[in-house]
Amino acid sequence: MILFIVSGSFMLTSTSCIKDLLSIKEVKIEDSFNPELAIPLAHANISVLDMMKFVNQDSIAKIDPDGFIRFVYASYPQRVYANEIVNIPNQSFNAGPFKHNTGVNDSIRVNMPIYFFDKIDNNVYLPDGEELSKLHFKSGKMILKLRSTIRRAGEIEINITGAKLKNGKDFSQIIPISYTGGTETYIYDTFDLSGCKFDMTAGGTGYNKIQISYTITLNQNANYIRKKDEVEIDVFYRNIEFSYLEGYLGAHDLNYAADSIVINLLKNLEANNMRFYNPSLSFNFKNSAGMPFQISNQQVKSYATVNPVQLSGSFLLTPIDVYFPSLSETGQTKMTSSVANRYNSNIRDMLNEAPGYFTMDMDIKTNSAGKRYDNFLTDSSYFEIMTEINMPLYGSLKNYQYEFYLGVDSLDMSILEQIQLNLLSENGTPLDMNLQVYLADTARNILDSIVESTSLLFKSGVVDTSGKVIKPTKSLTKFIVSKDKIEKNPELSQFIIRIFASSADKATKDIKVYTYNRLDLKVSLYVKLKIEF
Amino acid sequence: MRQIILLIVSVLIININTAKGQGITRHFMTNLPVSLHTNPSLFPDYRYSIGFPLGNWFWETNTNMSLKQMISKIENNTLYISPNKIIDNLDKVNFVNNEFDLELLSTSFKVKKNYFSLFLSNKTFFEFRYPRDLLALGWQGNGPFIGGQADFSGIGVDAVNYNELALGYSRLIKDKLYIGGRFKYLQGIVNLKTVKSDITISIDTTTYWLTANYSTMIRIAAPIDTNGPSFNSPSDVLNFGNPGMAFDIGASYKINDKLSASLSIIDLGYIHWTKNTKSYFLENGKLAFQGLKIDSTFNFDFSDSALNLLTDTLMEKFSFQKSITPFSTSLNSKLYITANYNLTPKDRFGLVIYNRFDSYYNLMNYSLLYQRKFGNILSLCANYTLNSRGNSKLGTGLSLRILGSNFYFITDDIVSLINPINAHTISFNFGWNYIKSKPKKSAVSKTTF
Numbered sequence: 001m002i003l004f005i006v007s008g009s010f011m012l013t014s015t016s017c018i019k020d021l022l023s024i025k026e027v028k029i030e031d032s033f034n035p036e037l038a039i040p041l042a043h044a045n046i047s048v049l050d051m052m053k054f055v056n057q058d059s060i061a062k063i064d065p066d067g068f069i070r071f072v073y074a075s076y077p078q079r080v081y082a083n084e085i086v087n088i089p090n091q092s093f094n095a096g097p098f099k100h101n102t103g104v105n106d107s108i109r110v111n112m113p114i115y116f117f118d119k120i121d122n123n124v125y126l127p128d129g130e131e132l133s134k135l136h137f138k139s140g141k142m143i144l145k146l147r148s149t150i151r152r153a154g155e156i157e158i159n160i161t162g163a164k165l166k167n168g169k170d171f172s173q174i175i176p177i178s179y180t181g182g183t184e185t186y187i188y189d190t191f192d193l194s195g196c197k198f199d200m201t202a203g204g205t206g207y208n209k210i211q212i213s214y215t216i217t218l219n220q221n222a223n224y225i226r227k228k229d230e231v232e233i234d235v236f237y238r239n240i241e242f243s244y245l246e247g248y249l250g251a252h253d254l255n256y257a258a259d260s261i262v263i264n265l266l267k268n269l270e271a272n273n274m275r276f277y278n279p280s281l282s283f284n285f286k287n288s289a290g291m292p293f294q295i296s297n298q299q300v301k302s303y304a305t306v307n308p309v310q311l312s313g314s315f316l317l318t319p320i321d322v323y324f325p326s327l328s329e330t331g332q333t334k335m336t337s338s339v340a341n342r343y344n345s346n347i348r349d350m351l352n353e354a355p356g357y358f359t360m361d362m363d364i365k366t367n368s369a370g371k372r373y374d375n376f377l378t379d380s381s382y383f384e385i386m387t388e389i390n391m392p393l394y395g396s397l398k399n400y401q402y403e404f405y406l407g408v409d410s411l412d413m414s415i416l417e418q419i420q421l422n423l424l425s426e427n428g429t430p431l432d433m434n435l436q437v438y439l440a441d442t443a444r445n446i447l448d449s450i451v452e453s454t455s456l457l458f459k460s461g462v463v464d465t466s467g468k469v470i471k472p473t474k475s476l477t478k479f480i481v482s483k484d485k486i487e488k489n490p491e492l493s494q495f496i497i498r499i500f501a502s503s504a505d506k507a508t509k510d511i512k513v514y515t516y517n518r519l520d521l522k523v524s525l526y527v528k529l530k531i532e533f
Numbered sequence: 534m535r536q537i538i539l540l541i542v543s544v545l546i547i548n549i550n551t552a553k554g555q556g557i558t559r560h561f562m563t564n565l566p567v568s569l570h571t572n573p574s575l576f577p578d579y580r581y582s583i584g585f586p587l588g589n590w591f592w593e594t595n596t597n598m599s600l601k602q603m604i605s606k607i608e609n610n611t612l613y614i615s616p617n618k619i620i621d622n623l624d625k626v627n628f629v630n631n632e633f634d635l636e637l638l639s640t641s642f643k644v645k646k647n648y649f650s651l652f653l654s655n656k657t658f659f660e661f662r663y664p665r666d667l668l669a670l671g672w673q674g675n676g677p678f679i680g681g682q683a684d685f686s687g688i689g690v691d692a693v694n695y696n697e698l699a700l701g702y703s704r705l706i707k708d709k710l711y712i713g714g715r716f717k718y719l720q721g722i723v724n725l726k727t728v729k730s731d732i733t734i735s736i737d738t739t740t741y742w743l744t745a746n747y748s749t750m751i752r753i754a755a756p757i758d759t760n761g762p763s764f765n766s767p768s769d770v771l772n773f774g775n776p777g778m779a780f781d782i783g784a785s786y787k788i789n790d791k792l793s794a795s796l797s798i799i800d801l802g803y804i805h806w807t808k809n810t811k812s813y814f815l816e817n818g819k820l821a822f823q824g825l826k827i828d829s830t831f832n833f834d835f836s837d838s839a840l841n842l843l844t845d846t847l848m849e850k851f852s853f854q855k856s857i858t859p860f861s862t863s864l865n866s867k868l869y870i871t872a873n874y875n876l877t878p879k880d881r882f883g884l885v886i887y888n889r890f891d892s893y894y895n896l897m898n899y900s901l902l903y904q905r906k907f908g909n910i911l912s913l914c915a916n917y918t919l920n921s922r923g924n925s926k927l928g929t930g931l932s933l934r935i936l937g938s939n940f941y942f943i944t945d946d947i948v949s950l951i952n953p954i955n956a957h958t959i960s961f962n963f964g965w966n967y968i969k970s971k972p973k974k975s976a977v978s979k980t981t982f
Contacts, residue, residue, distance in 0.1 A: 020607045021954070030605045030613040036676020038741040044827035424739050476739060523824065524741035526676065 033531040034417070041523040048393070048429055048513050060265065067514040070392040075259045075360065082289060082381040083241070085366065086130055086249050091237040093122040095214055097230035100150070107224035114152065116231060119213040121202050128250035131207035131373070132200045136244035137193040138379050144175060145234040146187035150225060153179040154218035156187070156233075161211035162199025171196065177218070193240075200247070207247055242379060246327070249291050249375035254364040254383070261389055266354040269400060271304060276395040277510050279351045280341040281311065283362075285322045286384040288333040290376035293383055295320035295338075297363045300387075302355035309353060313345035322383075327374050351391065360387050393513035394467060397431065400501040409442065409493035419481040420526040425458045428472035428518045430504045430511035433458040437479065438496040439489050446496065447489040450479055458519060460504040460511075467512040472520075556591065558928040558943045559962050560869055561883050561902040562914050565932055565941055566641045567964055569650050571869050572797040574703045574713035574783035576648050577641065579939065579968040584639030584652075588965035591634040593945070593958065597627050597896075597922050601954040616672045623665035624922055626687035626894045630660035639966070641701070648713070650701035658865070660691045662727075662894075675736055675743075682735035687894065689727025689751070693862070695777065695804060696720040703783075711785040711795075721775030721804040723755040726862050729814075743822040749853075750814040752860050754806035777804030779864055785871075795871040800864040807859040814854055866890045879906045885916075897921040900928075910934050918945065924957045939966045 044050075048069060052058040060071045098116035102108045124132065146156060154177045163171035175189050202209035216231055266274060281300060287293060296319040300311035315338075323334035342348040350358075364385070367375070427433070434457045437450040457477050461469035486492065503511045560571040564578040567589065602622040605615040634656050641650035666683040675683065696719070703713025728750040735744045754775060756763045779802020785795035870886040883902040888895070902916035914930035930943035941964045949956030 023610050024607060024612045025610040027612045027614060030615040031617045033672070035672065035674030037674045038676050038679050038736055040737075040741045040743060040822060040824035042824040042827050043740070046827065422739055422741070521827075522740040522742075524739065526679075526741070528676065529674075 029533045033529070033533065035529055037525075037527045037529070039525045039527070041525050043522045045518055045520045047515055047518045048431070049515060051519075063515055067516050068392065068394075069513050069515060070390055071265060072391070073261045073263055073265075073389045075261050075387040077384050077386040078257060078259070079382050079384040080254055082245075082377040082379060085252055085254070085289065085291075085383075086126075086128070086242075086245060086377055088135070088240040088242060089125065089127065090240070091122070091124055093120070093210075093212075093235045094233060095120055095212075095235070096232040098216060098232075099227075099230045100225045102225060102227045105227070107226040109222070110225050111220060113154070113220050114150070114218040114225070116216040116218075117214065119211065121206075122210040122212060122235070124200065124208040124210060126208060126250070128252060130245075130248060130250040131371075132245055132247040132249075133207055133373065134244065134246035135198045135200055135242060137196045137198070138241040138243035140193040140240040141236075141238045142191040142193055143236040143238060144173075144187070144189045144191070145236070146175070146177065146185075146231065148177060148179075148185040148187075148218075148229075148231040149183060150185075150218055150229040150231060151179055151181075151183075151223040152218040152221050153177055154216065156217075157215040159213045159215075160198065161203055161213070162201070163210075164197045166195030171198075177216075179221075193237075197244075242377070244376065244378050246374075246376045248371045248373050249367070249377060251365065251367045254293075254366070256362050256364055256385065258359060258361040259387065260357050260359045261387065262357045263351075263355055263389065265391075266351075267356055269354040271353045273398040273507075274354065274395070274400065275352050275397075275510075276348065276391050278342050278392065278394065279348055280339050280390045281345070281347045281358075282337050282339040282388045282390060283320065284386045284388060285320075285336040285338075286333050286382070287322050287324050287336065288331070288378075289381040289383050290325050290327060290330065290374065291366050292324055292369065292372075293322040294365050294368045295322065295362050295385075296365070297361075299359075299361040300340075301359045302350040302353065303357050303359070304353040304355040308359075309346070309350050309355070311340060311345055311347065311350065313340065315340040315344040327376060330376060330378065347389075351389070358387075358389060395503075395510050396507040397501060397503040397511075398507040401498060402501075403496055403498040405440075405444070406495040406497060407493065408495060413486050413492065415529050415531050416481075416486055417483050417528040417530045418526070419528075421479040421481075422522075422524045422526070423457065423477045423479075424475075424522040424524075425477075426472045426474045426520040427458045428461045428469055428516075428520070430460050430463050430467070430469050430513060430517065431458075432460045432502045432504060432506075433519075434500040436498045436500070438498065439485070439492045440494050440496045441491040442493045444494065444496060447492060448485060450481055450485070458521075461517070463504045463509065463511055467510050468514070469511075469517050556593070556945065556960075556962070557885055557887055557898065557900045557918055558902070558914055558916055558930040558945050559591075560871070560885060560887075561900075561904060561916065562912070562930050562932060562941070562943065564912060565939070565964070566639070566650065566966060567941070567962070569641065569701055569703075569713075569715070570652075570781075571799060571867070572713075572783040572785065572795055572871070573650075573701050573715040573781045573799075574711040574785045574795065574797065576643065576703060576705065576711060579641075579643075579966075581642030582640065582939065582966040582968045584636050585938075585965040585967065586638060587635065589636035589639060589963070591632070591960075591962045593633075593960035593962075594629070594631045595958050595960075596629040597624055597924065597957065598622065599924070599955050599957050604954065616668075620665060620669050620672060623668065624894070625666075625684070626662055626664050628660055628662045628894065630658065632659075633657045636964075646705040648701075648703045650699070650715070652697070652699040652701075654697045654699070655694070656697055657694045658691070659693075662687050662689055662691075664688050670734075675734075675741075678734070678736050679741065680736065680738040682733045685730070685732040685734070687730060688732065689730045690725060691727060692723070692725040693804075694722045694724075695775075696722065697779075699781075701781070709787050711787075713783050715781040715799075717779040717781070717802060719777030719779060719802065719804050720773060721754065721777055721806055722771065724753065724775075724804070724806055724862060725755065726752045728752050728862075740823070742824075745818075745820040747818045747820075748814075748816055750812060752806070752862065753811045753813075754809055754860075756809050758811065772808060774808035775804055775806045777861075778802050783869075791875045793873045795869070795873075797869045797871075798866060799869075800866045803861045803863045805859065805861045810857055810859050812856040812858070812860060814856070815851065816854075818851075880904075883916075895921065904930075914943075916945075926956075926958055930962075934968070937967060937969075939968045940964065 049061055062070050062072050095118055100114050156175050158173045160171040165171055177187055179185050200208055202211040301308035320338045322336045325332045325334055340347045438446045439448045440446050459473045461473050462471040464470045563575050566577045566582045568575050603619050605613040634654050636654045638653040664685045664687055667685050670683050697717050699715045699717045701715035705711050730749045732747040779800055781799040783797030787793040868888045872884045874882045881904045885900040887898040898918050898920045900916050900918040904914040906912045912932040916928045919925045926946040928945040929947050932941045943962035945960045946958040949959045
């Protein structure tokens, strides 16, 4: 009986349930979709150098052997080559006229060959008073032009004292003189001087001399020699390029184009917010020209405002004599560096003003101390000057700022319930870092801020008395953006993320930065969404 | 009499429209030869029986998650579903399984204090397992797992079909103790088994770094591959290349005329698969995602090539290794512990504790049963089962002796078709045996059952 009642009840219930199931026309999700997402966003182990890359300043970093970092801003190097210092213009010389003595007769028959000979010192013209003892040709031409009214054929032999051909033999050339009838004979010949080496001392008696001898032989024939008959010679040196010069190479004033150096690093800083312990400005020279250069009247100005600050101090009292290679050091390049630092100039004060740029000018002279004959130049000799501003990362930093933007206008912010950003850090740098995230509209007008805490985001590592980090500091910071904050700012279209950095202990002590000072950072994101169906 | 007829009709309707689970009712109806399937030490009522070919079959579908636990409400022709409620109701590992046994031939007979049986059956088992954390991750995100791990272990599919030839023998010893066993020869036909699926994703408390650890192994013995089925002829599956063997053992002890107890363990065995075997596995894999690595270039590359690189890395990490060596799979063993109390010669109460052993979940069932006999024709059984997951069900069984045959209709969850929304089990067990005479009372128990 009991079973019967139970079974009957079940049958009735069954009918009701099945009827309900069969009547279903629509299926709905009762709950809102409310997922919580925990996302590991990024992780980084970055050095100060990496941070500099982030703000596009990494190219200025130099690393010392112990890992110490310095920032170096340098001007473009200005270089002067040898052919811009000494230039040998085209030269022209002549010899003759050579005549045969006919005595009292207007013409005579000479039944033998006729000979003429002459030895001449040609003085080479150089516009800046150079006095050459050696001239080696990289290229150039010697052109011989001979005019003869003597109706004979023959030859002319040319010899230059102390000159060598490319093959090392003495410079000697024989040019035939062809007579084919007529009243005048012209000979025009060109010699390639490439590789030739001329001694310009005329056998040790002077400078800038080309001692040349002409020997003319005219063969016997039946023609009379007239009183008016003569032989004239012109010699031209054209397009002379030297491969080597030696002697006194002149006192030249070299042109230095006034230059400038932009200091991007300091652009966003106020004066005295970044203080360097011992920055320096250096003039660096490279010289492979065998002659003295002297630098004077250096004009260095820094511009933090419209009123520049001029470099001053004992650094400027003495001209800079640039090292140069001796004759036995031909082919070498000598380096000279002249440094203005906190002890001999006001460069530290100039930099602490956070200048945007520097300008430089100076005078450059050669052989300013007088003549000396051990000067030399090769065709590859050069003189180069470069200015560097050297900022070793030893000092203090206050309120350095950098900001970037994160657009969110394409996101449906209405589904966000909560956003939480976690930053887990282990700071081994001597920099305190903080962060502020602003809510901004499309025009980047700040609507609100997220970070309310004034505590440091990444506290610097522990710094010892020498300014070195001896222990990293760990910290965990959470930023929470609630739905309320998002709803209160419906014009939100982007986040402005602003990073602040200061050196340890509120920039009250000087710190040193090394490549091994690193920030280990793990960024994670917690997002809670709510989507209604 | 009218009441009895109504009751019979009612129970018949109920049984036709309902289902049962895990064979507990069948196990308790010891008068039926089919009860030997779960306790080989039993002496069924009939002197001998011959199963009508294809006339005995058993079908059972189980899930730990009823429709009601998934549905929030039905209102105004609208079905409301609450994913949060579903997730709350899920167990660590959840399942839907289906078992279908078809008896091709069967017979049993008694000789004095010995009872012999022979069954030839085809058996199919399919199970799909899904972890709660997988659904929770999809709906709730990984936030709830911060500081812990999402555990997907146990996810997978098992499917097996095999023929079973079982030879059983039981004996009465000193009128108190029945012991019995069955030897089974198994002919494997097809198999898909997720042998191992240990997959976890842990989430760090602060960094949210994700670390996945995984070891998986899937074994297949079937004319199928990653390119699809390659079935050419029946001999691809109907062969003796996948032999196996198994044992059932059981013992029953009659403490006194009213009280008895029994213990049985069935399906202790394995199948050795050699035909069309493939094993796909990933051993001790580990994959960590720590977000984008910001290097010294500060270059965030979200281009296609970067995503392709990530995809390639994942593909490489999840590239399964393959082996075609033969393998063995064990059957899912089951344990039955039973106590009987004969209140009257016609009324019997019982308690059955049942467990099915599985690698990834444990399912213990506790059943209270009552059986009443109406003369020599009709026997009815009802039971209430509570499992270790807190789900309960009401089962019924009917045994009818008529026209020289025994018919039985059994379900382990009568509610399943009456109120399918609440059902965890849908089962149906039907049988038709030709029987011969009433057993001699002197040879077996004095009790009616």
